[in-house]
Structures are given as C-alpha cells and as structure tokens.
Amino acid sequence: MSFASLRSARQSKESRSFVKPSPEITEQSPTSPDTTQSSSENRSTSLQTPLAPAVVDLQGLHAALPDFLDVRQSNERGRGIYSQSTHKPGTVLLAVKPHAAVLSTPYLDSYCSFCCGPTPSAGLKRCTRCKTVWYCDHKCQSDDWPSHKNECSALQKWASMAPSQDVSIPSDVIRCLGRIIWTQCEKGPSDHWSKEINMMQSHRSTLPPSVFQSHTHIAHSLVKYLDVSSPMELEPYGIHNSADLVDVISRVTTNAFTLTSFSLTPIGIAVSPTVALANHSCEPNAVVVFPRSASNPQAQEPLMNVVAIKPIKPGDEILTAYIDVTLPREQRQKALKDTYNFTCECTLCAKTSSADPRATIWCPKSCGGTCPVPTEEDPLTRCVKCKAAVSSTDAVLDAVRIGQQALDKAASIQYIDPAKAKQLTTNMIPILTASKLTPSCHPLLAITRLHQEFLVASLSASLSQELLDDTIRTAGKYSAGLSVILPPGHPVRGVALAELGKLLAVDEPSPSVGMPANGQRFPPSGSARLKLAYETLVHARDELVVGFGGKNGGGMVGREVREAIVRFETELGVWKSGIKNVLEDANGVSTKK
Incomplete structure (x- = not known):
C-alpha cells in the first residue's frame, strides 16, 4: 500500500501521512535524552556572552x-566547541x-564512492550489480560493501522504476x-555511532513553512x-511516526557539510556529528576542509x-x-535562515558603519574610494572617502539585479x-564592470569565478x-576580489592563488615582444611572467599551508x-647557470683576443 492510499484509507480516523505537513511536524513531541539534548543545541551566532558556557x-x-x-x-548559543589552549593559524584542530x-x-x-578520491591512473572500477557507483579498486569496493549492500539493491530498484534516464539515480x-x-x-540505537547521529540538531519544532515542500519531496523519495x-x-529503522521521519530528514539537511575535492570543488555531501557541534560565524576562526x-x-x-x-x-x-561568506549580508542571512533557521548576529553581520566590500562600487569621482x-x-x-554622491543608482540597481539573474541561470x-x-558570463562581466562594481562585489565576484572555469x-x-592571457586576467581579478574579503590563509584564497600561478606558468604560444609605453602590462610576457608565476606560487604555498593545515603540508594542492x-x-x-657559462665563455674569448 502506498502512503497516498494509506492516508486515504485512514481519513476517517484523522490519521496523518508521514510526508504531509501537519501540526505534528511543527510541535516538539516527547523525546529521548539524546534528542532533548539535541533540541537545545543552537547552531547560531558567534557573539560573546557575559556568562561562561558550561x-x-x-x-x-x-x-x-x-x-x-x-x-x-x-543559554544563548547552545552547544559549541571551545579551545583549552592556544593555537596559531594552520593548526589542525x-x-x-x-x-x-x-x-x-x-x-x-569520476570519484571513488568509498574514499572519495579522484580517478586513479588505472581508472575506476564500477559496481557490476547496480552499475551506479565506482571504486578505486577491489579493496575500496570491499571496504564499502557493509554500507553499499543495501544501497546496491535500492539503486537497482530505483533505476528500474525511473520514468527516464535523467532521474535514474536518487x-x-x-x-x-x-x-x-x-x-x-544495523548498529542499533545504543551504539555510539547512532547516538551521535541522534544528538544532531533537528529543527522540526521550528521548521518554517518555506521548507515544507522540500521536506515533503525528500520524504516521498526516501520511502x-x-x-x-x-x-x-x-x-525497524527506528521511525515510528511522522515526527521521527522529519527529525531524520532535518538532522541531515541541517548538519550536512559540502564534501569537496582536495582543491575545494564541491563533489557531494558529508555528515559528521562531531564537526557539526561547531557554531557559525561569517568571520570564522576555522575552516572545514578535505586536504x-x-x-x-x-x-x-x-x-x-x-x-x-x-x-x-x-x-x-x-x-x-x-555558508559562502563572500555573499553580501542580506544573502548570507537568507541562506542561514532558510537552511539553519537562525538569524546570524556575528561581528560581520553586526557591522553597519563602513561599506562592505561584498557590496561596493567605485567612487563616481574616481578618488579611489568605494x-x-x-x-x-x-x-x-556616497563615497566613504570623498563623500561624492552616486547619481546613477537606478542603473546600478538594474545591473546588480540582471547580474544575479545571469549568475543563477549560468550556474x-x-x-x-x-x-x-x-556566453552569459562573457556578456555580463562588462556590464557589471561598467556599472563600477568592485572586483569583490557580488555578483561580479561569483560571475568572474564561473567565467574563469569556462575559460x-x-x-x-x-x-x-x-585566450591564455584573458584567462590569467580573469583569474587575477578573482584572486584580487577574494583578497579584500577573506583573511590571509583562507583556503579559498590559497587555491585561487595556486590556480593563478599555474596559469602564469603555462608556456606562451606567442610571447609578446616589447612593453607598453607605461611599462605595465598584465599579464607580463617572457621572463617577467615566469618570475611572477614563481612568486605567485610561493605566495599560494604560504596560504595553503595555513588553510589546509601545516602538518598536512597544505594538503594535496599544497604538495602540487x-x-x-x-x-x-x-x-x-x-637557466642562470647557462647564462653564467655563456658570459664566462664570452669573457674567455675576449681575453684571448
């Protein structure tokens, strides 16, 4: 019997579907001690409180x-992770x-479903049963089997019932x-693994109506x-009523982290109850990475x-x-409210006096201010430096609005x-630049990043x-924008610098001859470009060692x-030795003469 027919059959008894928003979903029901502790957890703000947390x-x-x-x-922020000792940037906590x-x-x-590593030189091996997941080798496949055995048959059945190839994988x-x-x-409710999952916060008692539809869709798909x-x-899965089902879904959607490659490419999701204990700030003192x-x-x-x-x-x-802290305040607040159901009051969100570089334009008088x-x-x-007023506000508003639409569409x-x-990013960047958006301003920064990927x-x-020079210029603008927003050592900054350095190191197909009249050109050509590539990579290495951990050597990207x-x-x-030898040989010939 389906959930829909079950609901229809029990309407006279006023029973509720497991997946239909109802008062039961928005009320806190009696819970176990673990869940009670979880419900008091508040992944919210980073403001300091006068009372010392217990x-x-x-x-x-x-x-x-x-x-x-x-x-x-x-009482103000719920549970959080605190340090008992001093740690310098780059410490793996x-x-x-x-x-x-x-x-x-x-x-x-393209990645192993067990160790999440990229395709090895020998290629990935596909599961011959579900034909959906891939592994580095037999060892990874064997190690993943305890988790994949139920998944394997579920994937096969899902694919057999899928109306099209596009939805053949959940x-x-x-x-x-x-x-x-x-x-x-399999482990049972008393196992530490299960208890840690159940301790994660569920927002069931405070779910906003805006998420009812998505949770309903997830619930239907899950059953x-x-x-x-x-x-x-x-x-048998420990789900006895609709409240339990919503708790399971909410715990994962609230506490899941983005699983990334070693170079920060988002490739999936990961759930760690221990890491999820850390609270949020838009100006964090730590980052979560997969080095x-x-x-x-x-x-x-x-x-x-x-x-x-x-x-x-x-x-x-x-x-x-x-969330993505390169976003301006309003978008950060919306993302946090929609996903985590709280209003951030961190130090960055509380700032109102100066212009946030995430939402700034250049001074209309070109004084250098914003x-x-x-x-x-x-x-x-007005310009925060010379106080000149911006007269073309409607044009700026239109450009930002159209830019956001283009970004959403392109993504x-x-x-x-x-x-x-x-084509969307190519057309949009000149419009936003002409409207005087700074390189760090949203949506120009995000569009620049996306455009760099295409190039x-x-x-x-x-x-x-x-094309190479255009790609380098785009990477340079993106890196410059990040440097205004993110602190030194942030892994996103480090990866951006590494990408810029690698692009500068690419052999030039047609090196330019001569320099402009003002002596400045970006990117430079010839030996000047190689020198800049080397300096950029050294700078990137310094930041990567912080962002991905000193003891990790900056992670795999740092090692590269x-x-x-x-x-x-x-x-x-x-090269220097060769030049020296040539000069010495030339000097020797001159002496003999």
Missing part, C-alpha cells in the same frame, strides 16, 4: 575530539572521518539518508528508496579537517562558516549547456595567446604547488 558531559560520545577541545553549552559521505550524481563516475541527500538509516538499523509501502515498515593528506588514503579518507585560520586563545569558541551598493530601501549612497546550466553559460576548460581545446615551485627553482637554476 562544559557538557558527552558521556563517552564524540571520542574524536582531542583533549584540548571540549564542548560547552550556553580536529580530523575525523564523517559518519556518511556520498558523491553528487555528476561525480559518481539525489545525494536521499542516498546519504539511506546510508545513515541502514547503518543505524520510495527504502522500498517501504506503509508506515509500519519504517519501524587529502592521510598517510593511507584508501583506509582513512575522506578525512574532514577543522583547521584554524586565525589565532585562537584558551577559552575561544571554534567557529566555522556554514560606495555601498544602493538598495531599493536606501538608494542614496544552473553550466553542465547542461556550458557554451550558453559561458580554463577552453584552454585544453584551443590554446592561444589571447610545492612540486611546481621546486621545478621552477631547478629550471631557473639551470
């Missing part, structure tokens, strides 16, 4: 937390393998929920994926690292960012129709001097940059 007795859970970190609770990690559908055939959220539910069923036809069949630096990647990866990017003192709370981007509510804006079709997406992809197909630096130094050494 240390929480974890009762043997979250054993991955090192001794110098503890969990404390305050926590390294833990997530309870669940799944790849997004586009990456299933979303990463559904597959992640499936792995968690099956593992909990289909689990292959159950009535609510009673969910009881890919384990000594035995197939056994230990994917390994989530929480790395300090700012100095941390004893008693400081460890704060990470749940002006806040005008809004519908406050169209009058949605970048894999379906990359040529059209590239880099074009290089492999047709490398020309013009270090190898490039060593090659540069070797080549430069050979």
Whole structure:
C-alpha cells in the first residue's frame, strides 16, 4: 500500500501521512535524552556572552575530539566547541572521518564512492550489480560493501522504476539518508555511532513553512528508496511516526557539510556529528576542509579537517562558516535562515558603519574610494572617502539585479549547456564592470569565478595567446576580489592563488615582444611572467599551508604547488647557470683576443 492510499484509507480516523505537513511536524513531541539534548543545541551566532558556557558531559560520545577541545553549552548559543589552549593559524584542530559521505550524481563516475578520491591512473572500477557507483579498486569496493549492500539493491530498484534516464539515480541527500538509516538499523540505537547521529540538531519544532515542500519531496523519495509501502515498515529503522521521519530528514539537511575535492570543488555531501557541534560565524576562526593528506588514503579518507585560520586563545569558541561568506549580508542571512533557521548576529553581520566590500562600487569621482551598493530601501549612497554622491543608482540597481539573474541561470546550466553559460558570463562581466562594481562585489565576484572555469576548460581545446592571457586576467581579478574579503590563509584564497600561478606558468604560444609605453602590462610576457608565476606560487604555498593545515603540508594542492615551485627553482637554476657559462665563455674569448 502506498502512503497516498494509506492516508486515504485512514481519513476517517484523522490519521496523518508521514510526508504531509501537519501540526505534528511543527510541535516538539516527547523525546529521548539524546534528542532533548539535541533540541537545545543552537547552531547560531558567534557573539560573546557575559556568562561562561558550561562544559557538557558527552558521556563517552564524540571520542574524536582531542583533549584540548571540549564542548560547552550556553543559554544563548547552545552547544559549541571551545579551545583549552592556544593555537596559531594552520593548526589542525580536529580530523575525523564523517559518519556518511556520498558523491553528487555528476561525480559518481569520476570519484571513488568509498574514499572519495579522484580517478586513479588505472581508472575506476564500477559496481557490476547496480552499475551506479565506482571504486578505486577491489579493496575500496570491499571496504564499502557493509554500507553499499543495501544501497546496491535500492539503486537497482530505483533505476528500474525511473520514468527516464535523467532521474535514474536518487539525489545525494536521499542516498546519504539511506546510508545513515541502514547503518543505524544495523548498529542499533545504543551504539555510539547512532547516538551521535541522534544528538544532531533537528529543527522540526521550528521548521518554517518555506521548507515544507522540500521536506515533503525528500520524504516521498526516501520511502520510495527504502522500498517501504506503509508506515509500519519504517519501524525497524527506528521511525515510528511522522515526527521521527522529519527529525531524520532535518538532522541531515541541517548538519550536512559540502564534501569537496582536495582543491575545494564541491563533489557531494558529508555528515559528521562531531564537526557539526561547531557554531557559525561569517568571520570564522576555522575552516572545514578535505586536504587529502592521510598517510593511507584508501583506509582513512575522506578525512574532514577543522583547521584554524586565525589565532585562537584558551577559552575561544571554534567557529566555522556554514555558508559562502563572500555573499553580501542580506544573502548570507537568507541562506542561514532558510537552511539553519537562525538569524546570524556575528561581528560581520553586526557591522553597519563602513561599506562592505561584498557590496561596493567605485567612487563616481574616481578618488579611489568605494560606495555601498544602493538598495531599493536606501538608494542614496556616497563615497566613504570623498563623500561624492552616486547619481546613477537606478542603473546600478538594474545591473546588480540582471547580474544575479545571469549568475543563477549560468550556474544552473553550466553542465547542461556550458557554451550558453559561458556566453552569459562573457556578456555580463562588462556590464557589471561598467556599472563600477568592485572586483569583490557580488555578483561580479561569483560571475568572474564561473567565467574563469569556462575559460580554463577552453584552454585544453584551443590554446592561444589571447585566450591564455584573458584567462590569467580573469583569474587575477578573482584572486584580487577574494583578497579584500577573506583573511590571509583562507583556503579559498590559497587555491585561487595556486590556480593563478599555474596559469602564469603555462608556456606562451606567442610571447609578446616589447612593453607598453607605461611599462605595465598584465599579464607580463617572457621572463617577467615566469618570475611572477614563481612568486605567485610561493605566495599560494604560504596560504595553503595555513588553510589546509601545516602538518598536512597544505594538503594535496599544497604538495602540487610545492612540486611546481621546486621545478621552477631547478629550471631557473639551470637557466642562470647557462647564462653564467655563456658570459664566462664570452669573457674567455675576449681575453684571448
């Protein structure tokens, strides 16, 4: 019996569907001690409070937390992770393998579904049963079998019932929920693994109406994926009523992290109850990364690292960012409210005095200062330096609005129709630049990043001097925009610099001869370009060692940059030695004469 027919059959008894929004979903029902503790957790703000948070007795859970970190609770912010000692930027505060990690559908055939590593030189091996997931080798496949065995048959049945190839694989959220539910069923509710999952916060009691539709869709898809036809069949999974089902969904959607490659490409989702204990700030002192630096990647990866990017003192709370902090305040607040159901009051969100570089335009008088981007509510804006007023506010507002629409459209079709997406970014960047948006301003910064990806992809197909230089200029603008927003050592800054350095190091197809009259050109050509490439890579290495952890050597991307630096130094050494020998030979010939 389907959920729809079950609901219809029981209407006279006023029963509720497991997936229909109802008062039961928005009320807090009696819960176990673990869930009660979870409901008091508030992943909210980073403002300091006058009362010292009390240390929480974890009762043997979250054993991955090192001794110098503890969990404390305050009435204002709920639970959070605090440091007992001093840590400098680049310190790995926590390294833990997530309870669940799944790849997004586009990456299933290019990354291993167990260790989440990229395709090895020998290629990936596909599961011969479900023909959906891929592995590095037989070892990864064998190690993943306890988690994949239920998933394998579920994927086969889902594909057999799919109306089209486009929906023949369930979303990463559904597959992640499936792995968690099956593992909990196998381990039992008293296992520490299950208790840690159940301790994660659920927003069931405060879910806004805006998420009812998405949660309903997830619930329908989940019961289909689990292959159950009535609510009673969910009881073996510990789901006894609609509240339990919403709790399971909300815990994952609220606490899931973006699973990234070693170079920060989003490739899936990961759930770690321990890392999820960290609260949010739009100006975090730590970041969550996947450096890919384990000594035995197939056994230990994917390994989530929480790395300090700012100095941390004893008693400081460890704060990470749940969302993209390059967004302006209004968009950050909306993203946090929609997904995590709180209003951020961190130090960055509380700032109102100066222009936020995420939403600034250049001074109309070109004094070098900036002006806040005008809004519908406050169209009058002036330069913070010379106080000159911006007269073309309507044009700026229109440009920002159209730019956001173009960004949304390009991002949605970048894999379906990359040529059209590239055309959108190509057309939009000059419009936003003409409207005097600064490189760090949204949506120009995000569009610049997307445009850079399209240009880099074009290089492999047709490398020309013009295309290479355009790609380098775009990468330079993106890196410059990030440097205004993100602190030194942030991994996003480090990766952007590494990409710029690698582009500068590409051999020029047609090097330019001579210099402009003013002696300035970006990118430079010849030896000046190689010198800049070397300096950029060294700078990138310094930032990567912080952002991905000093003991990790900056992660895999840091090791790649270090190898490039060593090659540069070797080549430069050979070049200098050759020049020296030529000069000595020339001097010897001159002396003989």
